[in-house]
Amino acid sequence: MAELIERAVAGHYGVGNLRSRIFDAIERSGLDPQALRPADLAPVDEFHMGGRGATAEIVARAGLTAGDRVLDIGSGLGGLVRYLAAEVGCRTTGIDLTPEYVELAQEFTALTGLSERADFVLGSALDLPFDDGAFSAALTFHVGMNIADRATKYAEAARVLQSGGELVIYDVMKGPVAGMRFPVPWADSAETSHLVTMAELRDLLGASGFEIVEEEDRTPTVLAHHRARVAELAAGAPPPPLGLHLLQGSTAKEKSQNMIGMAEAGQITLGVVIARKV
Numbered sequence: 001m002a003e004l005i006e007r008a009v010a011g012h013y014g015v016g017n018l019r020s021r022i023f024d025a026i027e028r029s030g031l032d033p034q035a036l037r038p039a040d041l042a043p044v045d046e047f048h049m050g051g052r053g054a055t056a057e058i059v060a061r062a063g064l065t066a067g068d069r070v071l072d073i074g075s076g077l078g079g080l081v082r083y084l085a086a087e088v089g090c091r092t093t094g095i096d097l098t099p100e101y102v103e104l105a106q107e108f109t110a111l112t113g114l115s116e117r118a119d120f121v122l123g124s125a126l127d128l129p130f131d132d133g134a135f136s137a138a139l140t141f142h143v144g145m146n147i148a149d150r151a152t153k154y155a156e157a158a159r160v161l162q163s164g165g166e167l168v169i170y171d172v173m174k175g176p177v178a179g180m181r182f183p184v185p186w187a188d189s190a191e192t193s194h195l196v197t198m199a200e201l202r203d204l205l206g207a208s209g210f211e212i213v214e215e216e217d218r219t220p221t222v223l224a225h226h227r228a229r230v231a232e233l234a235a236g237a238p239p240p241p242l243g244l245h246l247l248q249g250s251t252a253k254e255k256s257q258n259m260i261g262m263a264e265a266g267q268i269t270l271g272v273v274i275a276r277k278v
């Protein structure tokens with residue numbers, strides 16, 4: 001069952017011609033692919049609500065330092081891993097299910113000169129190929145909603161963390177109002193969408209040996225960010241060539257509208273949880 005879901009998830013994200021679409025957009029943005037800085041890629045490599053701004057705020061709250069050894073679970077194109085390597089200076093590994101994302105993450109990391117502090121592995125959050133206690137911190141942004149077996153996801157995160165190590169989660173959660181619309185950025189149908197409420201997440205984390213350190217409902221921040229972006233576009237700002245639309249195919253607009261509509265209706269929330277392995 002888990003394998004079938006994982007195949008469907010990787011099929012959802014892997015669009016096949018992503019490399020050429022992104023490099024074409026890099027050139028149309030006036031950027032030199034051989035002189036890229038990590039921030040140049042932020043419009044496309046931070047596949048979560050609020051992008052690099054959200055990354056900066058959440059990472060700052062986690063209090064990571066250059067001495068940390070960090071795992072990013074479901075690392076996508078590697079924006080968060082490169083952010084940590086460049087801005088915090090810590091050694092970071094990303095793991096992701098989608099081969100096309102892992103290959104591009106490695107290439108972008110080499111192009112931005114960060115390969116010494118950042119690397120990527122193809123694999124599953126449900127079967128992490130790392131030793132017990134290998135990491136001092138782990139992050140996972142907008143990944144849980146693809147995972148039905150959350151108990152295993154958090155148990156695996158706990159296993160690879162040292163005691164006292166923190167797990168930083170930023171996810172789409174089930175809101176107080178019932179109902180889902182599809183497609184959304186993470187799924188075309190209910191088959192690969194597995195949201196939990198904040199209360200369910202607390203219970204799952206407790207059962208895996210974590211204590212909650214901090215919680216935030218980022219929904220108002222995310223909606224304000226979205227409204228500002230819509231206003232810019234309505235004022236005539238041209239849509240930039242480099243953006244998350246490149247990852248989402250022909251239904252990109254519908255996916256975004258459904259997600260924002262559900263956040264406004266209370267059907268989903270955007271939550272941050274920082275939990276410590278006891």
Ligand SMILES: C[S@@+](CC[C@H](N)C(=O)[O-])C[C@H]1O[C@@H](n2cnc3c(N)ncnc32)[C@H](O)[C@@H]1O
Nearest residue numbers: 046047048074075076096097098124125141146
């Ligand atoms: C919406 S993207 C977020 C990517 C990245 N965390 C970011 O914020 O830019 C979700 C990612 O989770 C990955 N993913 C989903 N289920 C996974 C699993 N079981 N194991 C590893 N990665 C998974 C997908 O391949 C995809 O790259």
